[in-house]
Amino acid sequence: VHKKQPTLLTQPNVIQPNFNPNLTQANFNPTQPNPTQFLGRLSSQTRPLANPQFANEPSLSPYLKDHIRIYTPLSHCPMARRMWNAARFAASSLTRSTRRFSTAIPGPCIVHKRGADILHDPWFNKDTGFPLTERDRLGLRGLLPPRVISFEQQYARFMESYRSLEKNTKGQPEGVVALAKWRILNRLHDRNETLYYRVLIDNIQDFAPVIYTPTVGLVCQNYSGLFRRPRGMYFSAKDKGEMMSMIYNWPAHQVDMIVLTDGSRILGLGDLGVQGIGIPIGKLDMYVAAAGINPQRILPVMLDVGTNNQKLLEDHLGLRQRRLEGEEYISIVDEFMEAVHTRWPKAIVQFEDFQMKWAFETLQRYRKRFCTFNDDIQGTAGVALAGLLGAVRAQGRPLADFVKQKIVVVGAGSAGLGVLNMAVQAVARMAGNGEAAAKYHFFLIDKDGLVTKERKNLDPMAAPFAKEPGAIDGLMEGASLVEVVKKVKPMCFLVCLELVVLQAMRESDSAKPAIFAMSNPTMNAECTAEDAFKHAGENIVFGSGSPFDNVDLGNGKVGHVNQANNMYLFPGIGLGALLAGARLISDGMLQAASECLASYITDEDIRQGILYPSIHSIRHLTVEVGAAVLRAAVAEELAEGHCEVGPRELMNMSKEETLEYVTRNMWFPVYSPLVHEK
Template sequence: MWSLARRAASKLARSRRFSTAIPGPCIVHKRGADILHDPWFNKDTGFPLTERDRLGLRGLLPPRVISFEQQYDRFMESYRSLEKNTQGQPDNVVALAKWRILNRLHDRNETLYYRVLIDNIKDFAPIIYTPTVGLVCQNYSGLFRRPRGMYFSAKDKGEMMSMIYNWPAQEVDMIVITDGSRILGLGDLGVQGIGIPIGKLDMYVAAAGINPQRILPVMLDVGTNNQKLLQDHLYLGLRQPRLEGEEYLKIIDEFMEAVSKRWPKAIIQFEDFQMKWAFETLQRYRKRFSMFNDDIQGTAGVALAGLLGTVRAQGRPLSDFVNQKIVVVGAGSAGLGVLKMAVQAVSKMSGSSGTAATKIFFLIDKDGLITKERKNLDPAAAPFAKDPSEITGLREGASLVEVVKMVKPHVLLGLSGVGGIFNEEVLKAMSESDSTKPAIFAMSNPTMNAECTAEEAFKHAGEDIVFASGSPFKNVDLGNGKVGHVNQANNMYLFPGIGLGALLSGARIITDGMLQAAAECLASYMTNEEIQQGILYPSINSIRHITAEVGAAVVQAAVAEEVAEGHSEVAPRELEHMSKEETVEYVTSNMWYPVYSPLVHEK
């Protein structure tokens, strides 16, 4: 069933590549060079002669009109030429060169930019998103050419309500915000973290069809504790230590009040906040605004989908998830978020309490296995701390190797941010797992922070494993025609659908039930045949179809939990009466697709 749906979606995408359908006109309040300098409306040499006349563009462009298809092909030719000319150069040099050519197009012509992104998503997602976005953030002050998004700083206290009206778009649907305190696994990058909201929102446009004129990347600059940045003469952020405590929260509070005042229906995604503020802000705002934290909840959903897929790969029913033994390495916001959602899933399947549901999980941080004997036990990790009397042979602070050898887990899940922590000894211990098909998830980003590579996992843990990573790795040739499949357990499979579903349902808040529905939808997306091959996640080429399915599941969950308030002209009661297929169609029909609109000038 899903395979047929995906084939239909692929056929539709191919037929739409250069659609001849003419969209409705777009009203603009600019003329002449102002139009050419606005990437939202600029068509470069694609303006037809009649449009050049009415917009005052005659003489400002070469006389030949180039079709959208010709512009597309010319850009792709330039990109392939760049690939050819940079062969043999260091990976980071090549990645930044590719990012620059895409960024220049983004700065100039957003319609063409998003078309080439959508049509080549598998090639371009690693450039505009994980893993290259981490490299971009590290070098952002030097790469900066023109502003994108909004910057609110500690110096703007008391001014944010007026500042929010400086943004030119009258309507905003999707906002991604960071304070730059924990960018991927790279730590505190201060104002340079703005690259993350920009990359995430590019994925929202490409995957969820959010109109790029209705997105807003936001940087909350509250200072940085990164001494290297503070001493860098190119650094563009505040040169002061990070605000803490109530001072910090007052800045976030002021921003949230301001943005909700102007755009009360906008969905707000928190991204790459250090753990203490990630959990604090999620609990502070989730009952008041339609918001979620992607590191805690998006990562959790993608991981849960993979964990459920692993059970299917073992040839067992999903209900057997409650009998899995899972070692989680990393007690930060992502690791704890995964545990919380997985415990909810176990409780739902088994009918057991949260406490009983934690028994299958073993949590490890930099100090080893976390037990109730841990001094200064983090309250957020406390629910998952083991009772020493229940773990014969293990002690407080037991090493990762000791835990894997003793527990023989079905799943080893890494969200540690420590590259190579799944070393040869750990991986060989996983080959002795109680599972016939053990799973190894090396989910930390960027690539250099992955707990192990795909090649290392299949080499040391054996060929009969399921492997997933946060960053892209190539499939592994196992010889004799066998392939070790690499699954990219990346949040891009979920957060676009969560945001789009919340938006189209008009959800006043984003509930645990909506997030659980998204994860379960992703888990059921793959066919049994694909799962048996060790393929847990679909190809990114299907990302729009995946997002439509996930978005529909979120809409239906919002309706079931009575938090849906409707969207645009669709009332809550209309959503209630939609079938699953109708909900998918509703979500799909609301996806923006990049084509040139006729422009009409109005004073």
């Protein structure tokens, strides 16, 4: 049959409201029941229509809005529009009350495909997990083996295959093993996203190094040879003038989170051009696993403007041209940002792995116009600041002593300058004085030595941190790293390059100096954990951007290694901004995220030199960080609300209610019943 299902008005189990659904401005009667009264009568009938426990399912809000819309037509009627706005406010309370519905059955998911098309769509495919009734409903009978395999059985079978792979590749080169693990996970990702993300969430400690750093760097280097199936979108310089229409080629009607790269500075590997798409894919996998962002609402994007890597120019999947520069480059980024926010005005855009000059330029250009942030500048800075605050606690000092810490930062790139900016802001706020005074204890060193005001061609972004020559312990322009360490005796050291520098750290004024080797992947780390504990002393606090094993110091002592990785912050920053409906991501929101991470660690862990939580708890940590970011957005009046929850309701939430609100809006992978709709 080709008939449509009965409308809600003709269903006998719904109480009809006492007003005409065909009212117009001419015959509208203001004496009709107000929306709150109407919703009160309707609520008992609408509760069973969708299971609100699964807030990520798209079913609840459309059902509710459609039911209200049937009774409150808005065509050219100001009074009706006012009633609709009031109804939406009342609906948010109704929606939250229905979230207490006790059934554990996930809400249905509407699909517009049938048969083999569903099997080829990883968003909806369940492999052999489709129930027989669903196979009939979706035209899958005969397209799958007859036996239905449960979700739990599929999960167990995959894990058995993965453990078998680990056993069979034992003893092989590390890179070979890493790529083999990535391939088996990627095949599952290409086929069945629900099972993929469940496996990832439950085994995040094992799989994060495979889908994220450090393996993702190896994947990017070999991307052209590993390519099997496209993921995300690719905008190139050849698409100039077409991006506004191209953006509608993406099949999802709603996108919440976009991670964008131009491939110009992938990790510590340099210019990889279009092969850098692996970074946005890996970052968004962490958004789903840690922050519970719905995978149907994420979008990895590669902005291909060419590459200056001669080897790739000879053979890769991107444009075979030199990189665009200047106005040509920025016009491409402008067009992309306008296109994205034309279709998805609430989408958050995270800039990732842009070379330094464009990282700062794009951040300053867009952060006041769009909800966006740069993870290399702001995310790295937030994680580093949390580590620095933790190091103060590890030294047995109160947090207020952070303003007295002498900190040396090596590297005047986007990460190093980002750390300095955020740390200076924190010191200025804690000390209650200006940023100029706060910069006194910070020292910036680049490849030419100590940065002072005598430096020729001084980078404008580094200029605020340049010292007066000779003003501090006689240190002059270009003073070597070893000389600075010996004279300044820093308590915290971000990035160290030579063993002689590590040895000089023994002379620090701190009883427990902190060393952070932030570069990744592992092959690019400035020093290993073993070298740090061996040459700088057993009493140090050590953090690294890449994963290292803890170090056996003998006599039952363990040197704890802290992975100072952005994954502890960026999922929570994105989640909090999304659920707040933030207009932009402010410095205050980023500071709140960093301080939340710093306070997450217990005093007992701090005494052992542990500055960051175990990755096992990353989902719980992300709830805390997301709630902190949301509260900061509300405090700064940047929150516009999310779905049915408005800014006033966000403002009235207690801390516990905010945490509960964040938790219930996180997606979790389960097989939802699929309902076909043309």
